[in-house]
Amino acid sequence: MHKDTTDLPTGNAPPAASPQPRRARLREAAFTEIKAIARRRLVEQGAEGVSLRAIAREMGMTAPALYRYFASLNDLLLSLQADFFAELSAWITDANTGVPEEDVDGRLLASLRAFRSWALANRAEFALLFGPRPPHQPSGPHEEAALREGQRFASTFLTLFNRLLEEDRIPLPDSGSFTPELCRQLEQFARSAGIAGRHSEGELRVLTACWVRLYGLVCMEVFHNMVFGPDDMEPLFEAELADLLASVGVRYRPPEG
Amino acid sequence: MHKDTTDLPTGNAPPAASPQPRRARLREAAFTEIKAIARRRLVEQGAEGVSLRAIAREMGMTAPALYRYFASLNDLLLSLQADFFAELSAWITDANTGVPEEDVDGRLLASLRAFRSWALANRAEFALLFGPRPPHQPSGPHEEAALREGQRFASTFLTLFNRLLEEDRIPLPDSGSFTPELCRQLEQFARSAGIAGRHSEGELRVLTACWVRLYGLVCMEVFHNMVFGPDDMEPLFEAELADLLASVGVRYRPPEG
DNA sequence: ATGCCGGAGTTAACGGTGTTTGCTAACATT
């Protein structure tokens, strides 16, 4: 590498005049164009189809130029991960607009369905976020961004249950029966999700259980391994959703559409 | 391709003398050596580390020679998938030796734990079987073998519940409340798992629910995405296992070890 | 206005990959 000048885009571009940003704007535009093309190729051809040379070719450039923007191919993928996590978070919170603040059940239903709908509408992106990771590739500066957005997603997702927990409607398991190892794992989970110290062990236990079930349900549908053909399995999702919600004291409602 | 002579190994080698098999034995040996090296590389370096050139180099051959055995790299991976499915099936049934035939609870517990233990001991293999698939790679003659073994695994897995169902201990959901779409999906699931026509809709509903939960639990642990550090999450698995088993009327028992 | 510096982009190169084509040489069969 020439220098270590793969600066990250600021994200919050100051609305200054034109003197400085001229250069910066072009750089920002290049960033977004690279990522847009990378995403399209990811969707069309899977993770293997994302190659620096192909992206550069499509932009009318040569591959080494991209190293001005990303430290490596893996770094680009990490940057995409960060974007996807942010998009998923926004998608879920957006699904709650229109649902009244007091309708806790409705908000939870909408959020869980939104998670699934985003995953189905963005299968390749979902696979990149939640699929198996190859062992420790040469990472880059965007690794922490991906981690940060991932944590932010986990946090916003789990916060959905806060109102529910406050209302004491969830039948909490007897935390006295938890093994010490389980408690330690639950604490670690809370830490990695950015909600450390805010919940009791019983609450964490319920949160993880819900998350695991939702994750499994959606993974099975998105990766569509060994089960069900190409057509969607919404009925099973809804049925499982009802069962899952019953375990947290939320009464199921069928989707509106 | 020169010809279409990528014959599959017979598997059941006839114990004939030496005239014919001389050639066939060498071929069989080459097959297994290729797959052994491929698996080692898969484990050590992930799916990306499996390359025909590297395998050939390691065998003291050149890459094109491997096309005498596999139609493509993807075909080799499919062949590995078939082997892994068979190994996983055997691993699960082996876990039941030593558990008396009448101890239905014990057999189920042992089987579910065996699924997890195989996945943890063979993370890369598990990811190949149950991880996301890239869209329609150029497949090969081993595709149907992989599919067949996958079905066989699904069948053996779901058959575990047969005794349980016969004893009518599982509280079945009211199948009258199922939507027609759900019933259709359940039938399709049974068909793709090779157990079509053998169970009622209520039973299929319970089977899929169990499978989805186990799948999600193990996927989350193996792909270790966004949750938990490197250390194992057995306590959570056992806790979820207890909860899952309770839903099918099986009383939980802690592992022996 | 001049000079300079740094960033964006280039070409060339190294080593790696899947895959195809045509060939040789050993084997099996007749």
Place this chain on the structure above:
DNA sequence: AATGTTAGCAAACACCGTTAACTCCGGCAT
């Protein structure tokens, strides 16, 4: 012994990630 089959080879094509050295031009300070 002549035949046909088959495993393996070398060469080639088209890709890939990554590095190094170089050019060029815009923005900045003198």
